[in-house]
Amino acid sequence: MNVTPDQARDSLNEIREVSWRLRRALAAANASGHLMLWGLVWMGAFLACGFAPDRTNVAWAVGNTIGGIGSAIIGIWTSRSRVESADDSRQGWRFLALWLSMFAFVGVWMWLLRPTEPEQIAAFICTAVMFLYVVMGLWFEASFLVVLGLAITALTVLGYQMFPEHFYFWMAATGGGSLFTAGLYINRAWR
């Protein structure tokens, strides 16, 4: 078979492009639904906290329950509809273990540090969750998760320091808004 250097270059470029597009589409399929869902959960729960600061526990109990159940449904739906892996069930359990470990550590740190202000607790949990985003982004080579994790961490610190009296509303708009917008963008642009 006779292939010119230009044809070889075109073929290699085509391979790179297909591979990159496919990985991105799979990342979009896996992440976009979760990001949009948790963006809405953050917006709803933080708005509820802003309007009823004495009911933050209830707001987050409801929000986390909706988010947890929704994430499980999205996870099963997206993995089955595009790619099927022999490791699907193991990976699902690994993700669950990862998040449960993080919540366990957050619980221990809260008990040790005993933050008194509910805004402190909220900022602490948000940055801990974003830390997990950064770790997952580095682990799965998903740079958008790293950027998103760092950006929302910076916004959380900024809001806590600059607008403490409007912190919950700030977090609903910037934290929830960033998660939802990132999910929507990935869903539209990367498929």
Add this chain to the structure above:
Amino acid sequence: MPELDTTIHQPVRLRVMAALAAIDRKEKLDFTFLRDQLELTDGNLGAHLVKLEEAGYIEVMKKFEGRKPKTLVCITGKGRDAFASHVQALEEILRLDGQS
């Protein structure tokens, strides 16, 4: 020196193999997802999958999820090796061109 593979070199089959080689060894791609990603028709993708399957480079599996039929495609070990060898051959052409 690695040699070019005539089965893989055909443009559509090259893209199919590139897509399948991009996923993990234990993973299978859904036919419709693959079709949409490569912007092909059912018939076109199906015909090229048959060629690749005949060469032993891919496996096509059909199953039912509830009442819905589902087709899954994955690359075989032989296919992964052939694709890697084909990519090496293409890179070799560029390397030799750079030397001349």
